[in-house]
Amino acid sequence: MARMSIAEALxxxxxxxxxxxxxxxxxxxxxxxxxxxxxxxxxxxxxxxxFGHERILDTPVSETAIAGVAIGAALAGMRPIADVxxxxxxxxxxDQLANQAAKLRYMSGGQVSVPLVMxxxxxxxxxxxxxxxxxxxxxxxxxxxKVVAPATAYDAKGLLKSAVRDDNPVIVFEHKLLYGSKGPxxxxxxxxxxxxxxxxxxxxxxxxxxxxxxGKDVTIVAKLxxxxxxxxxxxxxxxxxxxxxVIDPRTxxxxxxxxxxxxxxxxxxxxxxxxxxxxxxxxxxxxxxxxDEAFIWLDAPIKRVSAPDVPPxxxxxxxxxxxxxxxxxxxxxxxxx
Amino acid sequence: xxxxxxxxxxxxxxxxxxDPERLLHMYRTMVLIRRHEERVNELYLxxxxxxxxxxxxxxxxxxxxxxxxxxPDDTVLSTHRPHGHALxxxxxxxxxxxELFARATGCCRAKGGSMHVGDVSVGMLPAIAIxxxxxxxxxxxxxxxxxxxxxxxxxxxxxxxxxNEGAWHEGLNVxxxxxxxxxxxxxxxxxxxxxxxxxxxxxxxxxxxxxxxxMPGVVVDGNxxxxxxxxxxxxxxxxxxxxxxxxxxCKTYRLCGHSRSDPRTxxxxxxxxxxxxxxxxxxxxxxxxxxxxxxxEQLDKVDQEVEETIEEAIAIASSSPEPQVAExxxxxxxxxx
Numbered sequence: 270m271a272r273m274s275i276a277e278a279l280x281x282x283x284x285x286x287x288x289x290x291x292x293x294x295x296x297x298x299x300x301x302x303x304x305x306x307x308x309x310x311x312x313x314x315x316x317x318x319x320f321g322h323e324r325i326l327d328t329p330v331s332e333t334a335i336a337g338v339a340i341g342a343a344l345a346g347m348r349p350i351a352d353v354x355x356x357x358x359x360x361x362x363x364d365q366l367a368n369q370a371a372k373l374r375y376m377s378g379g380q381v382s383v384p385l386v387m388x389x390x391x392x393x394x395x396x397x398x399x400x401x402x403x404x405x406x407x408x409x410x411x412x413x414x415k416v417v418a419p420a421t422a423y424d425a426k427g428l429l430k431s432a433v434r435d436d437n438p439v440i441v442f443e444h445k446l447l448y449g450s451k452g453p454x455x456x457x458x459x460x461x462x463x464x465x466x467x468x469x470x471x472x473x474x475x476x477x478x479x480x481x482x483x484g485k486d487v488t489i490v491a492k493l494x495x496x497x498x499x500x501x502x503x504x505x506x507x508x509x510x511x512x513x514x515v516i517d518p519r520t521x522x523x524x525x526x527x528x529x530x531x532x533x534x535x536x537x538x539x540x541x542x543x544x545x546x547x548x549x550x551x552x553x554x555x556x557x558x559x560x561d562e563a564f565i566w567l568d569a570p571i572k573r574v575s576a577p578d579v580p581p582x583x584x585x586x587x588x589x590x591x592x593x594x595x596x597x598x599x600x601x602x603x604x605x606x
Numbered sequence: 607x608x609x610x611x612x613x614x615x616x617x618x619x620x621x622x623x624x625d626p627e628r629l630l631h632m633y634r635t636m637v638l639i640r641r642h643e644e645r646v647n648e649l650y651l652x653x654x655x656x657x658x659x660x661x662x663x664x665x666x667x668x669x670x671x672x673x674x675x676x677x678p679d680d681t682v683l684s685t686h687r688p689h690g691h692a693l694x695x696x697x698x699x700x701x702x703x704x705e706l707f708a709r710a711t712g713c714c715r716a717k718g719g720s721m722h723v724g725d726v727s728v729g730m731l732p733a734i735a736i737x738x739x740x741x742x743x744x745x746x747x748x749x750x751x752x753x754x755x756x757x758x759x760x761x762x763x764x765x766x767x768x769x770n771e772g773a774w775h776e777g778l779n780v781x782x783x784x785x786x787x788x789x790x791x792x793x794x795x796x797x798x799x800x801x802x803x804x805x806x807x808x809x810x811x812x813x814x815x816x817x818x819x820x821m822p823g824v825v826v827d828g829n830x831x832x833x834x835x836x837x838x839x840x841x842x843x844x845x846x847x848x849x850x851x852x853x854x855x856c857k858t859y860r861l862c863g864h865s866r867s868d869p870r871t872x873x874x875x876x877x878x879x880x881x882x883x884x885x886x887x888x889x890x891x892x893x894x895x896x897x898x899x900x901x902x903e904q905l906d907k908v909d910q911e912v913e914e915t916i917e918e919a920i921a922i923a924s925s926s927p928e929p930q931v932a933e934x935x936x937x938x939x940x941x942x943x
Contacts, residue, residue: 294753323753329783334742334776341746341760344731345681347753349746364773368736369743376722377732378715379937412938436940 270465274449278422278466279312282429283350285470287320290348293433294324296339297352301325309354310390310450332358336365336387343385344373348433355400356389356442370438371413385438386429392444392494392544393581393592394456401581403545405492408440409521409554415439415475416521418492420447422464424519427473435475444493460497478525480532484512487538487602490529490555492518495542495593502598513602521551529555530563537568538605542598547575569605574598614893615832622836624674629899630908632674632831636666636887637912639690642699643862645916646689646706650866654924655706659720662690664861667886668793669694671834672761675842681729681747683740683762686721688733691763696728700919709926716929717937738764738771741790745781748788757846759787767798769812778853782819785850789841792855793828799864800872813855821851828856829886832893861885
């Protein structure tokens with residue numbers, strides 16, 4: 270087992286997939302420039318040395334073109350891994366993702382497919398309102414897109430490799446505080462988990478969640494940064510005699526619904542933690558599924574711990590209030606007992 | 607447009623003209639498109655075709671002149687007004703008409719409809735009905751052709767309205783900087799829905815914008831099929847040789863409304879009458895006769911064959927089954943049902 274950061278795991282996944290399959294290429298801004306950063310968070314650093322600038326393709330500042338070109342190339346037999354510097358910029362290419370990538374297969378009667386990977390960093394990191402949003406729910410809402418959100422190095426590598434091999438468009442959400450980017454691209458206050466990654470080839474299948482901590486009293490569903498905060502909350506709760514089960518869905522579409530339902534049937538209580546805004550969010554969808562399909566197993570109301578319905582703020586003090594933390598998750602759990 | 611209304615392709619060298627077989631095929635294609643559009647409009651008005659229709663009447667010379675230079679493995683990207691492009695690229699009328707009838711035998715199994723017709727077996731991608739969105743996708747298809755080291759080209763059709771979309775700008779720019787084998791064909795029919803080009807452009811020729819991206823821009827009489835053929839032939843040959851993209855502006859006119867029940871109150875009957883005189887089909891027919899390429903009997907025979915083809919396609923479509931309700935749920939993803 271090698272130990273590495275998520276940025277390193279993602280880079281290794283890209284390198285292996287590009288070596289395995291010559292159809293795979295990367296397209297994005299500042300991803301292969303000599304003397305550049307290797308993307309906003311160093312994931313593609315050094316890859317152009319091995320693969321050249323035709324396969325690590327730097328674009329102008331043109332997000333619509335990044336998505337559109339990736340879609341066109343995917344339609345014509347390539348396997349693009351596209352990248353935006355900040356997830357917020359996905360809105361610039363929203364037509365391409367929502368109207369084109371997601372729908373071309375369906376509306377063509379199955380004639381075409383769009384094997385596109387779209388990588389996007391999310392999470393609030395003291396950059397203000399336009400480099401901070403957690404956009405997962407938007408994309409979960411669009412039929413035709415798969416959505417993954419790896420929180421560990423093992424999952425980052427295994428899920429990205431699965432995404433590259435998937436015949437459908439897959440949006441990969443990565444969290445800025447989890448990358449472990451180094452040098453000038455390191456993040457203040459980052460969690461940067463180092464994880465074990467096997468030397469040998471492996472995949473993490475799209476559509477499988479994982480129980481990160483077992484418990485019998487309450488289920489906490491959380492992804493990306495919130496998964497770590499849920500684990501921290503579980504430690505605090507354990508000191509108070511409450512055993513929380515923490516579930517990391519890893520894939521958001523298609524959702525491993527059974528894993529969550531099985532846990533709720535065991536614990537009878539559900540808290541969902543997310544960094545996205547509350548209204549119409551991903552946590553609301555999880556709550557609705559459980560209310561629909563496991564209502565009789567619930568001993569208490571379902572609680573959501575989400576960012577409030579305000580844009581991400583700049584001031585670190587305000588941001589700490591905006592992003593849910595372990596104290597808020599603990600409080601939500603305690604309110605159920 | 608200064609040339610006499612019935613003249614065609616003045617100054618064309620004999621060597622630049624299509625061979626007789628291709629000339630006859632081009633005549634057949636134009637008549638096929640015209641009669642298709644007229645007949646499906648009748649069927650629409652009779653309530654036999656649901657939805658809306660954006661007809662190509664008057665613009666037949668553009669699709670025909672361009673596609674006469676394409677191979678089956680070249681790709682066409684189309685718009686919300688795609689029937690002419692589909693037929694010119696070689697789609698069977700029976701597949702097209704069955705789609706308009708919303709039948710299971712349609713080219714997109716009744717999941718696309720008029721605005722998304724396509725048949726990848728003949729190089730016609732499902733049409734994209736978001737104005738301008740096909741431009742960066744066309745660049746991507748061309749990028750794939752280049753990466754795969756083929757001499758395939760992509761042709762992207764769009765109207766004057768698309769040239770004011772951001773996606774258009776981004777797509778042309780990347781096509782130019784990467785020398786992609788793509789031909790951008792602007793069908794300037796003088797109106798974006800009801801908005802005249804004079805309200806939407808400060809410049810006389812949309813093709814002038816090509817200079818801003820560093821690619822050739824060409825203006826042609828879009829109602830002169832031989833002029834379109836010649837201009838697109840040069841651009842396509844250049845693209846195949848690795849010479850990069852071209853923007854061709856075809857000045858043309860819709861001899862019909864924008865879509866269903868368009869009373870055309872935003873333009874004068876006098877203007878329409880002027881353009882009626884330049885109807886591309888009589889112009890081409892008169893040229894073929896005047897040049898003694900074919901006899902009237904030969905052309906009448908083509909007309910008759912087209913009628914039979916279309917009526918047969920309508921008969922097949924109207925007796926074809928509708929899709930099963932279960933089809934609603936299939937084909938969103940390639941691997942998941």
